[in-house]
Amino acid sequence: xxxxxxxxxxxxxxxxxAIPIWLAALGETVDQASGVLDLGVEGIMLMGAIAAFVVDYxxxxxxxxxxxxxxxxxxxxxxxxxxxxxxxxxxxxxxTALWFIGWxxxxxxxxxxxxxxxxxxxxxxxxxxxIPVLTSLPIVGKVLFGESPLFYISILITIALWSIMFRTQFxxxxxxxxxxxLVAEVMGVSPVIYRYVxxxxxxxxxxLAGAYLTVGLTGSFxxxxxxxxxxxxxxxxxxxxxxxxxxxxGAVIFGLVYALSAELESIYTSVPYQFxxxxxxxxxxxxxxxxxxxxxAPDALTMPYVRE
Amino acid sequence: MEPYIRMVGxxxxxPGVVANDSVNFEVYKGEIxxxxxxxxxxxxxxxxVLYGLYRPDAGKIYVNGxxxxxxxxxxxxxxxxxxxxxHFSLIxxxxxxxxxxxxxxxxxxxxxxxKIKAMIKDVSEDLGLxxxxxxxxxxxxxxxxxxxxxxxxxxxxxxxxxxxxxxxxLTPQESQQLFNVLKRMKDGGRGVVLITHKMYEVMExxxxxxxxxxxxxxxxxxxxxxxxxxxxxxxVGKEVILGSPEKRSVPQKGALSVEGxxxxxxxGEVAVNGISFVVRGGEIVGIAGVAGNGQRELVExxxxxxxxxxxKITVDGVDITNKDIRDRVSAGLELIPEDRLGTAVxxxxxxxxxxxxxxxxxxxxxxxxxxxxxxxxxxxKRIINSFGVATPNEQVQAGSLSGGNIQKFxxxxxxxxxxxxxxxxxxxxxxxxxxxxxVRKTLVEFRNSGGAVLLVSEDLDELLSLSDRLxxxxxxxxxxxxxxxxxxxxxxxxxxxxxx
Numbered sequence: 124x125x126x127x128x129x130x131x132x133x134x135x136x137x138x139x140x141a142i143p144i145w146l147a148a149l150g151e152t153v154d155q156a157s158g159v160l161d162l163g164v165e166g167i168m169l170m171g172a173i174a175a176f177v178v179d180y181x182x183x184x185x186x187x188x189x190x191x192x193x194x195x196x197x198x199x200x201x202x203x204x205x206x207x208x209x210x211x212x213x214x215x216x217x218x219t220a221l222w223f224i225g226w227x228x229x230x231x232x233x234x235x236x237x238x239x240x241x242x243x244x245x246x247x248x249x250x251x252x253x254i255p256v257l258t259s260l261p262i263v264g265k266v267l268f269g270e271s272p273l274f275y276i277s278i279l280i281t282i283a284l285w286s287i288m289f290r291t292q293f294x295x296x297x298x299x300x301x302x303x304x305l306v307a308e309v310m311g312v313s314p315v316i317y318r319y320v321x322x323x324x325x326x327x328x329x330x331l332a333g334a335y336l337t338v339g340l341t342g343s344f345x346x347x348x349x350x351x352x353x354x355x356x357x358x359x360x361x362x363x364x365x366x367x368x369x370x371x372x373g374a375v376i377f378g379l380v381y382a383l384s385a386e387l388e389s390i391y392t393s394v395p396y397q398f399x400x401x402x403x404x405x406x407x408x409x410x411x412x413x414x415x416x417x418x419x420a421p422d423a424l425t426m427p428y429v430r431e
Numbered sequence: 432m433e434p435y436i437r438m439v440g441x442x443x444x445x446p447g448v449v450a451n452d453s454v455n456f457e458v459y460k461g462e463i464x465x466x467x468x469x470x471x472x473x474x475x476x477x478x479x480v481l482y483g484l485y486r487p488d489a490g491k492i493y494v495n496g497x498x499x500x501x502x503x504x505x506x507x508x509x510x511x512x513x514x515x516x517x518h519f520s521l522i523x524x525x526x527x528x529x530x531x532x533x534x535x536x537x538x539x540x541x542x543x544x545x546k547i548k549a550m551i552k553d554v555s556e557d558l559g560l561x562x563x564x565x566x567x568x569x570x571x572x573x574x575x576x577x578x579x580x581x582x583x584x585x586x587x588x589x590x591x592x593x594x595x596x597x598x599x600x601l602t603p604q605e606s607q608q609l610f611n612v613l614k615r616m617k618d619g620g621r622g623v624v625l626i627t628h629k630m631y632e633v634m635e636x637x638x639x640x641x642x643x644x645x646x647x648x649x650x651x652x653x654x655x656x657x658x659x660x661x662x663x664x665x666x667v668g669k670e671v672i673l674g675s676p677e678k679r680s681v682p683q684k685g686a687l688s689v690e691g692x693x694x695x696x697x698x699g700e701v702a703v704n705g706i707s708f709v710v711r712g713g714e715i716v717g718i719a720g721v722a723g724n725g726q727r728e729l730v731e732x733x734x735x736x737x738x739x740x741x742x743k744i745t746v747d748g749v750d751i752t753n754k755d756i757r758d759r760v761s762a763g764l765e766l767i768p769e770d771r772l773g774t775a776v777x778x779x780x781x782x783x784x785x786x787x788x789x790x791x792x793x794x795x796x797x798x799x800x801x802x803x804x805x806x807x808x809x810x811x812k813r814i815i816n817s818f819g820v821a822t823p824n825e826q827v828q829a830g831s832l833s834g835g836n837i838q839k840f841x842x843x844x845x846x847x848x849x850x851x852x853x854x855x856x857x858x859x860x861x862x863x864x865x866x867x868x869x870v871r872k873t874l875v876e877f878r879n880s881g882g883a884v885l886l887v888s889e890d891l892d893e894l895l896s897l898s899d900r901l902x903x904x905x906x907x908x909x910x911x912x913x914x915x916x917x918x919x920x921x922x923x924x925x926x927x928x929x930x931x
Contacts, residue, residue: 293538295529299522306520310534310583311505419524 129390133382134266138274139340140385141378143168143332143349145277147356148363148370149284150328156288156365157321158301158314158423162218163203164329165353166225171196171333173229176344177236179246179337189334196330197323199225204322208315211427222353230346245343273335277371280328284367297321301421304428314428329353350400355407362410364418373410380406433496435460435622436481436512436591441490443476450476452646453490458591463613463623465637465654467630469666469863473646474626475517478593482514483507513584514593519576523569527551527562531583547586554585558615559608573722574605581612591622598632599860600889602721603923610636628666628863630659642666666864685747686711687733687764687852687883692742694725694732702728704907705742712851715874715884717898718909719891721926725907726887727769730856733885734766735759746852760789765850767841769857771834775841778830782822783811785829786844810847818843819869835866842873853877854885859893871897895919 147164154161161167171192179188203221206212237244249271257268288294297317299307304314332352337344355377363370380403388399434457443451450473458464466474479485481492483501492499494510501507504514521530528547535547548564555561560578568576577597584592594613598606613623613636625637633640633654640657642650642665650657650665687710696702703725710716720726731737733744735756744752746762754762768774776785787796787807795806811825818839822832829837838858845853855874859867874897878884888894894901895917902909903925911925 289542291538291542292532292536292540295532295542296534296538299525299533302522302524303520306522307533309504309520311508312534422522422524 129386133379133386136382136385137375137378138266138270139378140381141374142271142273142277142339143335144352144356144359144377145371145374146273146280146332146335147329147353148359148374149277149280149367150325150332151356151360152363152365152367152370153284153288153297153321153328154325155360155424156301156421157297157318158304158421158426158428159204159207159318159322159325160214160218160357160425161200161203161221161322161325161329162215162354162357163200163221163225164218164325164356165349165351166222166229167196167199167326167329168225168333168336168349168353169229169347170199170225171330172337172348173232173333173344174330175334176246176337177232180236180244183246185249185338188338189331192334192338193327193330196326196328196333198326200322200326200329203326204319207427208318208322211429214425214427226347229344233344233346243343243345246338248342249339271335271339273331273339277374281367281371288367298421300428301423304423304426308428308430318428329356332356351404355403358407358411361418361420362414364414365421377403377406432459434458435495437493438477438481439491439493441477441480441487441492443473443480443485443487449646451480451487454643454646454648455651456481456641456648458622458624459639460590460622461617461620462638463617463625463636465625465627465633465640466643467627467633467640467662467666468643469628469865472643472666472863474643475595476646477643478514478595478624478626481507481512482593508584508587508589511588511590512593513587513589513591515577515580515584515595515597517595517599519580521568521576521579524567526565526567527571527579527582528564530568530579531564531586535586550586551582555582557619558585558612560585560612572605573600574602574608577601577609578612589621591624592616593624593626595626596628596861597625598627598629600722602926603891603919604927606632630662633662634659663864685851685883686745687885688743688745689733690743690745692729692732692744693740694728694737695740696725696728701740702907703732706904706907706909707742708902708909710852710883710885712881712883713878714899715878715886715897717894717901718885718887718904719894719901719922719926720889720904722889724904726856726904728907729904730766730768730854730885730887733854734764760848763849763851765789765845765848765853767838767845767853767855767858769860771837771841772830776829776837779828781811781826782815782820782829782832782840783807783825785840786811786814786825786847789844789848814840814843814847818846818873835862835869838862838870839866839873842870846873846877850882852883852885854887856887857889858886859888859890891919891922895922 147168151161151164174195175188175192178191179185199221203217206217207214251269251271254268258264288298296307296312299312300314300317307314336348359370359373362373384399384402388396436458438454438456440453440455441451442453454477456477468474476485480487483503483506492501499510528544528551531551532542532547551564560582562575562578568579597609601609617623625632627633637654639653641648642662644666690707692703692706693701694703706729718726728737732739735754739752743750746764749762751759751762772778787810790796791802796803808825814820815822815825820836820840822836859870862870874884886894886897901913901917903911903922905926905928913922
């Protein structure tokens with residue numbers, strides 16, 4: 124395979140690899156902007172992945188699969204919301220618990236439905252939307268105009284979130300809750316409501332992200348298939364400085380790293396594949412190192428709001 | 432005239448204290464009403480009841496003649512009552528306009544910053560409340576932030592504005608500006624409540640004054656009807672001697688010396704830019720300045736909480752520039768920090784544990800790594816008795832004492848250690864008259880017995896009455912030295928960056 128062949132393969136795989144972290148990170152952005160850190164994204168994604176897979180396998184509807192996955196994510200994050208907002212519990216502990224529960228439970232559900240099979244069950248993936256004419260453009264045509272529907276949805280959500288967060292009263296209120304919930308409350312903004320809405324939205328998005336992994340990308344479910352994507356999504360929010368646009372750029376960069384490592388892994392079979400699969404995680408560390416303290420995190424991030 | 436607000440028989444109890452005991456209080460439109468009292472007299476509690484932050488145990492509130500229940504600040508704002516707290520409730524990383532806009536419109540609305548700016552201009556221009564609506568709040572001075580707080584309330588259309596000790600962190604010039612704003616608000620038909628324990632503020636701006644003592648109203652009069660002396664008496668319930676303690680003592684040998692000190696601030700900026708000075712035994716050297724001009728970084732560098740980039744700090748000729756805090760403490764240096772509960776004591780530890788925070792390594796409080804509880808308790812008892820700390824015993828948590836008693840304990844602890852060099856940062860901030868007096872007397876006695884004091888304070892009156900010499904710090908530099916008799920106005924100007 125020549126260099127340009129590799130390059131094309133990598134570029135084509137970039138957006139598909141970016142979408143799950145992208146969706147999850149957009150949800151987490153809202154979560155954190157309201158002051159709640161949800162480390163459970165990884166677990167919620169896995170729950171979304173299994174939920175979508177089961178629904179699509181038995182009911183053959185990708186649309187319903189995505190909706191159910193989103194709702195499962197929402198319900199799952201409701202646990203985190205209740206613990207961290209209503210009970211003022213520790214967000215890190217609660218999020219970590221959610222991760223473990225989602226991690227184990229998704230595997231158990233899979234085993235309960237499908238057991239051990241020599242040929243793992245699979246569902247058809249949703250494929251891509253091909254925009255006529257534009258798709259036939261060389262390279263960019265396929266990359267920009269022949270993507271999964273979720274690609275376009277991600278872009279729309281990015282635009283919508285940015286507008287809401289920075290151009291509406293709702294968004295200002297939301298960010299004020301993340302900065303200082305007491306100030307917000309005195310000004311008539313309910314931190315509890317805004318935080319619940321944000322956490323539930325974050326859960327819904329993580330659910331969608333998980334659904335994309337099974338129904339959108341691979342057509343099958345396997346145990347721990349997220350392999351840390353949820354945590355990378357959390358790190359991306361820091362990289363993106365709590366701005367949906369920057370978060371999206373970060374997600375695409377990670378998509379590129381994933382695509383590159385997967386491509387090289389398939390070419391250099393003599394090199395242990397682990398060498399390439401660790402790249403995204405190394406990239407995460409580098410990003411956090413680079414961003415360091417320069418970003419201003421919401422002041423009340425991870426702080427429970429206890430009314431006097 | 433009917434008062435806009437009438438509070439009748441307000442009682443508010445906290446565990447173990449009656450903060451307000453059937454208090455009556457009225458606010459008229461077009462009037463500045465000073466609420467005067469020592470710390471812990473119940474002033475802030477009463478106003479928090481009015482602002483919906485506390486629910487009273489008994490009593491009624493009438494607004495415009497109608498009885499109301501105020502369950503939250505939001506409801507208070509709806510009734511036209513606004514409050515500016517001592518600690519500002521602004522978001523530093525939002526702009527002024529964004530801060531004003533929080534919760535202002537329906538959540539469904541778009542955010543029209545231009546409209547908000549017009550509203551700000553509308554309410555602030557006539558009052559002389561200038562701030563740049565596009566500035567980020569963390570870039571603003573304390574005085575400007577306070578203006579933003581006032582604007583926030585005015586945009587919400589308040590008829591009565593409560594200000595809790597608004598001048599405590601302002602320069603004399605800024606305070607004057609604030610008073611002008613308040614007077615204009617009054618002339619515009621609004622009511623103002625000024626919570627304070629500073630007498631001259633009452634005499635300067637108030638039309639009516641209510642004095643609280645131990646939760647009860649002890650005096651309520653129009654200002655014209657009452658003398659300053661009568662107010663002080665009502666406030667503290669006994670004659671106190673106001674005025675400066677005896678000045679001057681002979682400087683002695685030994686000194687805390689700082690040479691060409693450069694220190695960086697939290698954001699990497701040069702916060703202290705080549706400061707040199709000497710404090711000798713037997714003198715109190717004051718550092719005056721508007722908060723944020725490098726005082727904090729200077730103090731932290733001298734005491735070893737922050738690294739010095741360059742320069743030299745010596746105590747009795749011994750270089751301590753890069754030494755541990757432990758070494759500095761054993762060299763005789765002590766700090767009375769500004770943040771009592773955060774830096775001076777550990778609130779959840781008992782008084783006797785707090786008493787040995789600096790000495791826990793040494794004989795007789797520690798022997799081969801084992802603490803001697805009985806020695807620590809003896810020390811705590813000594814401090815409590817000698818410095819008049821009001822506490823049930825030495826075993827209660829430090830955080831359960833009032834601010835004044837914590838401070839007496841902290842100062843006493845430094846004295847008991849036999850410190851010879853003392854850095855005191857805003858040592859009487861937020862204390863009542865009696866505790867302030869006690870802390871200042873201790874500092875002066877310490878000075879008279881040969882100790883050296885570096886007094887960093889935002890309270891100019893305190894600096895003027897205690898200092899033997901005084902420097903003004905401005906943008907990380909000591910811009911001017913002053914000797915008695917101090918020229919108040921010149922000092923104020925130097926603090927604002929003039930006269931260089």
